[in-house]
Amino acid sequence: MSGRSGLVARLFWTAVIGGALAFWFGRPALIGTGCALILILLHRLDRPRRIRRLIRRMAAPHAPVLALRQRQECFVDAYGNLIDDGWVRERAYFAERTIVPQLEARGLGAAVDDLWADILASVEAAAASVHLPDESAVPEEGIAYERYCAARLREAGWNARATPASGDQGADIVAEHGGVRLVVQCKRYGKPVGNAAVQEIAAALPYWSADMAAVVSNAGFTPAARRLAAATGVELLHHDELAALHPIRLVDATPPPAKKRSRRGG
Numbered sequence: 001m002s003g004r005s006g007l008v009a010r011l012f013w014t015a016v017i018g019g020a021l022a023f024w025f026g027r028p029a030l031i032g033t034g035c036a037l038i039l040i041l042l043h044r045l046d047r048p049r050r051i052r053r054l055i056r057r058m059a060a061p062h063a064p065v066l067a068l069r070q071r072q073e074c075f076v077d078a079y080g081n082l083i084d085d086g087w088v089r090e091r092a093y094f095a096e097r098t099i100v101p102q103l104e105a106r107g108l109g110a111a112v113d114d115l116w117a118d119i120l121a122s123v124e125a126a127a128a129s130v131h132l133p134d135e136s137a138v139p140e141e142g143i144a145y146e147r148y149c150a151a152r153l154r155e156a157g158w159n160a161r162a163t164p165a166s167g168d169q170g171a172d173i174v175a176e177h178g179g180v181r182l183v184v185q186c187k188r189y190g191k192p193v194g195n196a197a198v199q200e201i202a203a204a205l206p207y208w209s210a211d212m213a214a215v216v217s218n219a220g221f222t223p224a225a226r227r228l229a230a231a232t233g234v235e236l237l238h239h240d241e242l243a244a245l246h247p248i249r250l251v252d253a254t255p256p257p258a259k260k261r262s263r264r265g266g
Contacts, residue, residue, distance in 0.1 A: 051115060055119055058102050062126065070091075156244060185201040185215050186215075190219065194224065
């Protein structure tokens with residue numbers, strides 16, 4: 001049943017039941033019925049505002065990540081133009097994968113098209129609600145940026161060190177925490193990082209006998225880099241995420257228990 005037909009049905013049955021009660025109780029029942037009809041209409045008129053408030057509540061828990069993604073996916077090109085294509089894609093992805101399913105679960109799926117602008121506006125508002133550290137304090141030179149990223153990892157409890165300038169096999173930082181080894185490639189760019197960086201750090205993973213691999217950048221990542229990272233298990237991170245990075249062992253190195261030999265020698 002659509003929202004409009006549901007409203008009509010509620011008004012109809014309220015009027016019918018109220019009219020029947022008016023025959024028995026007279027004027028009080030008639031006044032009560034009129035008040036009930038007015039309340040139903042007011043509730044209906046307030047529906048858009050309530051839905052917008054619901055959407056904001058859905059987006060709010062993800063505000064820190066959205067703020068990072070917005071910063072990561074926007075950059076200024078060589079001509080001084082703000083390029084936000086990556087953020088537009090990320091915003092739509094979040095809306096489609098996180099907000100829309102929750103609306104559908106509440107029976108509001110049919111209204112998604114009409115609500116799309118409100119959904120995107122709520123995502124923007126959630127991202128804008130988080131104050132991020134000033135980017136001007138982040139070093140722009142490559143080696144200094146690597147040291148900055150290593151320091152952020154140490155804040156999270158990692159024993160992080162920069163690798164030698166040559167022979168690093170794609171890893172700028174090697175860090176260990178709780179028996180887990182992480183290799184990191186750092187990219188201080190003015191545009192999204194491509195999949196070459198993902199390929200290099202994926203190759204560094206077995207070379208350094210590491211358990212985790214990540215590419216860290218102040219900028220965003222191209223769609224090709226994201227697809228390759230998803231296929232190889234490489235983390236794509238903004239440097240602000242390093243201070244909260246926890247060790248995760250991707251492959252359980254614990255050997256399976258030995259099987260008992262059969263008494264029959266099979």
